[in-house]
Amino acid sequence: MLIYPHELRKMDRRKFNTTKYTLEKTDKGISNHNYILTINDTKYMVRVPKKNHESLGLQHEHEKEILTLVSDLDVPTVLFDEKEGIKVTHYIEDVKTFNECKDKDKFARCANLMKSLHTKKAPLFIFNPFGKIEFYKSQIKECIVSFPNEENFLEALKKEYKPNTLCHNDFVQGNILYSNTKDYLIDYEYAAKNDYRFDIASFFSENNIHYIDQRDQFYQTYFDGEIDPMIDVQVQAFERMEDILWGYWANMLYEQRGEQIYFDIAKDKEKDYRG
Numbered sequence: 001m002l003i004y005p006h007e008l009r010k011m012d013r014r015k016f017n018t019t020k021y022t023l024e025k026t027d028k029g030i031s032n033h034n035y036i037l038t039i040n041d042t043k044y045m046v047r048v049p050k051k052n053h054e055s056l057g058l059q060h061e062h063e064k065e066i067l068t069l070v071s072d073l074d075v076p077t078v079l080f081d082e083k084e085g086i087k088v089t090h091y092i093e094d095v096k097t098f099n100e101c102k103d104k105d106k107f108a109r110c111a112n113l114m115k116s117l118h119t120k121k122a123p124l125f126i127f128n129p130f131g132k133i134e135f136y137k138s139q140i141k142e143c144i145v146s147f148p149n150e151e152n153f154l155e156a157l158k159k160e161y162k163p164n165t166l167c168h169n170d171f172v173q174g175n176i177l178y179s180n181t182k183d184y185l186i187d188y189e190y191a192a193k194n195d196y197r198f199d200i201a202s203f204f205s206e207n208n209i210h211y212i213d214q215r216d217q218f219y220q221t222y223f224d225g226e227i228d229p230m231i232d233v234q235v236q237a238f239e240r241m242e243d244i245l246w247g248y249w250a251n252m253l254y255e256q257r258g259e260q261i262y263f264d265i266a267k268d269k270e271k272d273y274r275g
Helices: 006-010 060-067 106-118 129-138 150-158 196-206 212-222 231-257 260-274
Strands: 022-025 032-039 042-049 077-081 086-090 165-167 176-178 183-185 192-194
Touching: 060 077, 106 165, 106 176, 106 183, 106 196, 106 212, 129 150, 129 231, 150 231, 165 196, 192 196, 196 212, 196 231, 212 231, 231 260
Parallel strands: none
Antiparallel strands: 022 032, 032 042, 042 086, 077 086, 165 192, 176 183
16 A cells, blocks of 8 residues: 655655655554655655654654764665654665574674674763663553562662663664675664663563574674673573563553554563563
8 A cells, every 4th residue: 555644745855856756654663654665766764653652752863873873784874854753764675684584693693783783882871771661660551561579670680780882772673684795783763872781682582582502692603702601691681671671661652552562562571571
């Protein structure tokens, strides 16, 4: 189905030197709408935030700053509207998401992407997961999830928390793209300074990576073979914290948007936390 969303009118058409275009909505994205924009046989990807996006507490001026640091990792940006959060990038043919990729080395390939990101200069602004948890909880009227011993667990983890690394903070499978010529890490809405173990936990948790050999392939590449024997214990603690974080995030969005996907995410996170 071809559609012409109102949001596109806010963009600078002079960039494309035309007012004739088509937009086709895709099934990609959880908190954004994503479209394939076609102009003169050239394709682009367009990200448009869904309603109530402001409740996520995102600052697109921060994302704009991050985009200047990650041009070697991200798909090239054509337009970025920091006020509306609309982003247009080139359309890359023949890419596969993490789930779609069948390469047995895909865990190591993601480790290389993450390691490259983590070596870049960290910004001044922080993604504070503990503060985010409290913020998301404050927006919820009717809680549909519960996490036993939540307060004690989070207080203990705070003592180990070290936010000193540029992190992506959202390693869901659709943000990891593989092609025959280049691998990409996309969508930097949540990117900010954080603890590097948060990203590792995000990758494992969001992609259900529980097998030892898969995690070890990642660790071997990320740490260049010099692996702290306690790292997986630490990462597992961050995975539990992220179950709490994204469980409340999904609970909040389920209330605001009424979409089943958020209810399912919330309950999945609750289940994962409880083991």
